[in-house]
Amino acid sequence: MKFKKIFLCLMSLLLIFSTVVLGEEINKIEVIEKSIEENTDKYEIKVKYPSIQGGEKEVTDKINKTIEDYTLNWINDIKLLGEEYSKEYEKAGKEMPKMEAYSLFEAFNTDEIISLPVTYYQYTGGAHGLTTKVSYNYDFKTGKELRLKDLFKEGFDYKSIIDKKVKEDIEKEKELYFDNGALFKGVNENQAYYLNRDGIIVYFQQYEIAPYSSGIREFKIPYGELKEGLIYKLGN
Numbered sequence: 042m043k044f045k046k047i048f049l050c051l052m053s054l055l056l057i058f059s060t061v062v063l064g065e066e067i068n069k070i071e072v073i074e075k076s077i078e079e080n081t082d083k084y085e086i087k088v089k090y091p092s093i094q095g096g097e098k099e100v101t102d103k104i105n106k107t108i109e110d111y112t113l114n115w116i117n118d119i120k121l122l123g124e125e126y127s128k129e130y131e132k133a134g135k136e137m138p139k140m141e142a143y144s145l146f147e148a149f150n151t152d153e154i155i156s157l158p159v160t161y162y163q164y165t166g167g168a169h170g171l172t173t174k175v176s177y178n179y180d181f182k183t184g185k186e187l188r189l190k191d192l193f194k195e196g197f198d199y200k201s202i203i204d205k206k207v208k209e210d211i212e213k214e215k216e217l218y219f220d221n222g223a224l225f226k227g228v229n230e231n232q233a234y235y236l237n238r239d240g241i242i243v244y245f246q247q248y249e250i251a252p253y254s255s256g257i258r259e260f261k262i263p264y265g266e267l268k269e270g271l272i273y274k275l276g277n
Contacts, residue, residue: 069095085140091108112144115142146158155179155181161173171247200228203241219252243260
């Protein structure tokens, strides 16, 4: 599968990059890679996910458990599908396609905040697989999971700034979106996002505002455009 090859290539590149960045001890914590690999006649699993070492144990344990629980449940669901589909294909006298599960991750942190976006890819039959992104964003001192609105001072109109940037980017490539981008109605308090060194990246899952072929759509808003309202020290 062409998409699978592209995904695995991207996964390799990002994991190489992650090893360089995450291997450094930043603010007394280290993000290490955990992996799960299984290969049977029904499914192939090659999953990488982050685990935090160091810092406040109660906080890191909470974050690590959240990530691991989600990842293990996701894998288990794919295995269960494999068992169900196996029976259906056997009854129909057909050969079942192999279920597939792959993942990659990135990481960013300061002494106050940590952001761990994990990209999950699964193939359970059909024309193509499905890619989803889940971001784990936490206040590293309190252990609070941070929604988009939690990054900003009360009353700061971050939505207008982000909406403007997203609309500008959509306008540059309207053909990639449903109805030339008309499905984008603005971000909300629970908008999916993650952080990196350069800014806040808001994103939309496949089919949310664009077709499968356009992938997960991401929009970067530099910290400089939001600095007046940021609660946390982000950017230069």
